[in-house]
């Protein structure tokens with residue numbers, strides 16, 4: 074056992090000797106026993122005990138002190154006690170103790186305080202120190218009892234920091250007992266909701282903070298989770314002490330004891346009012362826009378979200394149309410009677426007064442609405458629906474235009490709170506964005522789905538929309554009619570009055586068609602002068618009646634520029650379901666019927682029949698065969714001689730295309746040439762014939778067969794191609810021919826059709842030196858005034874005049890007139906279709922110079938013509954040897970033999 078120091082022993086002895094006389098006689102301990110007991114007690118005390126003498130030197134340093142400081146007592150006993158105090162106060166420590174000794178002012182004795190213990194190893198501990206001052210003969214001693222409170226101090230600091238964290242946070246923290254009643258709230262709770270602990274203590278939190286629009290279902294959910302002792306997280310609208318609504322997110326955790334029994338439930342509530350608006354409202358609306366949701370859905374979503382965030386609001390969004398009228402886009406919370414009553418109300422000049430024109434918004438209490446204000450219109454419907462006031466704002470585009478109106482309605486009169494103002498700001502931006510996007514989408518839609526000239530739906534839209542009408546008709550067992558309408562001779566309007574006039578006419582037609590429609594009917598422009606009217610529902614009888622009405626309407630006079638026109642159209646009708654189940658089939662069949670109406674003379678309608686389909690199929694087959702024949706160069710040329718009537722000599726040959734098809738047999742040009750024209754490969758056909766004819770003439774020249782020129786028929790379409798002169802020049806050069814070796818036969822249309830550029834090409838071809846002949850002269854609308862200015866070399870008298878020559882005086886007079894005109898204009902007249910000598914004779918007598926026809930020779934293949942020419946040459950040789958004049962009859966025999 075460690076021995077107490079001599080100083081302590083002295084001190085104890087001094088004390089005891091001072092009191093010895095006063096010891097009771099029955100005292101159980103002897104002095105030495107008492108001393109020993111005391112010393113052992115101090116030595117074994119759980120607290121550290123340090124005794125210092127009058128010189129402040131340590132005289133007792135028990136085992137606990139050794140453990141607390143880490144110093145062995147041998148290092149401490151007899152040394153100044155300042156070695157045990159913190160370094161910062163060591164230098165002054167003697168002075169402090171001295172002051173206590175000298176002044177007797179007792180600041181430390183009898184109290185207990187926490188002191189820092191700096192241990193030998195440099196670590197720090199805390200001790201709770203109480204000091205006794207002992208007066209002895211040897212002077213004043215001090216005894217310090219130090220309890221190690223390091224852990225307590227740490228715990229206390231932790232608690233301090235914890236409470237700091239809990240109370241200084243923005244979140245509201247609430248702790249309830251197992252019975253769900255509040256036992257603690259932090260300062261944040263008071264700051265957020267205004268309630269003090271007294272307000273909440275012992276109460277169920279949800280009962281205190283819920284209000285009129287708190288969601289009952291969420292409350293139920295909270296109750297269930299708490300009863301089940303399960304942690305959870307919810308978002309809920311609650312009210313603060315003053316009644317202001319706010320959205321919180323509550324995270325509630327269950328705290329169990331070591332036996333798994335619930336001790337507490339701790340809730341951390343965060344105010345999400347602002348984030349709710351931005352994250353939920355903004356995010357949801359933007360997502361919907363990004364997903365291309367329909368505008369009405371976006372508007373509905375904004376209203377619903379606003380009402381969810383602030384249930385006391387009834388939100389409504391209206392658009393303002395071009396006429397300044399309001400139309401409700403979304404108002405899920407407003408009674409339908411109200412929206413019905415205000416829809417279409419003129420927002421025009423009233424808009425400003427109603428606040429729609431003001432960016433700041435306008436608060437209107439319906440009960441106070443002056444009778445002469447625009448609100449008067451809203452007052453009665455609002456009152457009837459229990460609406461007390463409205464707060465309306467203009468929705469403006471980025472360039473300041475008013476696009477619509479956003480209004481918050483309230484069932485009671487109240488000032489809109491901060492939350493409502495923020496909601497207005499966020500919602501206005503979203504509405505403007507959505508409406509502007511809708512406007513640009515509408516613009517794109519118009520460009521994509523509408524014809525820019527007439528504003529009618531275009532082909533794509535027409536087909537898509539009709540498909541939905543068809544689906545509906547199929548569901549409801551209804552019939553539907555598709556009218557394919559093509560204006561008659563519209564090209565003439567363009568050519569004679571100009572394209573702009575044509576456009577004006579197309580627009581007028583579009584308007585008239587629109588004017589004829591019934592509620593569900595639909596009209597679109599397919600292309601050019603083609604329109605489609607869909608009558609729905611409609612049977613064949615109604616379709617023809619409506620078609621007649623449309624045709625009559627179209628025929629009303631229309632003034633384009635200074636010209637009054639009476640437009641007519643040919644119409645084809647196809648009925649659903651008899652004539653097709655889908656729009657493409659119906660359109661095709663209506664087109665066939667229209668084609669039939671055109672062929673039958675125009676300005677009429679025709680209803681589709683299966684027979685038309687067969688005809689069209691045949692036509693298609695025929696067209697494909699012709700294309701194949703062209704590609705495979707299966708079209709042949711026959712040549713018909715043109716004979717000078719003066720001496721029977723060869724004037725030239727006309728190249729005539731022949732097509733012999735294995736299935737169709739010999740197809741005459743008047744069947745396949747118009748088809749090639751319609752199907753768009755007439756130019757290809759003409760070019761082929763031109764090149765083949767030139768090559769043939771070149772071959773004849775090489776074989777010394779004297780043929781002055783070859784005539785080739787060229788369609789008006791080919792003449793519109795400005796590249797024609799270059800192609801001719803190239804072909805002639807390739808064949809080693811001169812321009813005069815070629816004559817192009819064109820119809821009067823090319824000459825008369827100034828607008829299409831045919832006349833210009835004609836002139837350029839003529840400038841090349843190529844001969845030009847007007848074919849079928851006298852059958853078209855010949856304009857004689859043109860004739861003398863045209864660069865033509867010959868006129869071909871149509872065979873219809875020649876056929877009647879012997880029998881019809883009129884025909885003779887006409888032929889004579891044509892011949893006369895030609896002669897006086899120094900043009901060569903070539904009569905076609907001469908079949909007998911009488912016709913030849915009359916023509917010759919009338920002054921016609923050249924003729925062709927069966928009387929002289931049929932059109933024949935090149936080889937046959939070669940033979941024919943050779944035999945004629947032999948004939949001519951005989952005549953030259955003086956064997957007589959040209960014998961027309963012998964020539965005919967020869968031809969027939971050939």
Ligand SMILES: Nc1nc2c(ncn2[C@@H]2O[C@H](COP(=O)(O)OP(=O)(O)OP(=O)(O)O)[C@@H](O)[C@H]2O)c(=O)[nH]1
Nearest residue numbers: 559560561562563564565567572573575576601602
């Ligand atoms: N002004 C104008 N003309 C157009 C437009 N689109 C096409 N066209 C012309 O419309 C004309 C259509 O002519 P077609 O229907 O083929 O012939 P048509 O003269 O009406 O003769 P039929 O239909 O046989 O009676 C063509 O000349 C096109 O160049 C347009 O937008 N404006």
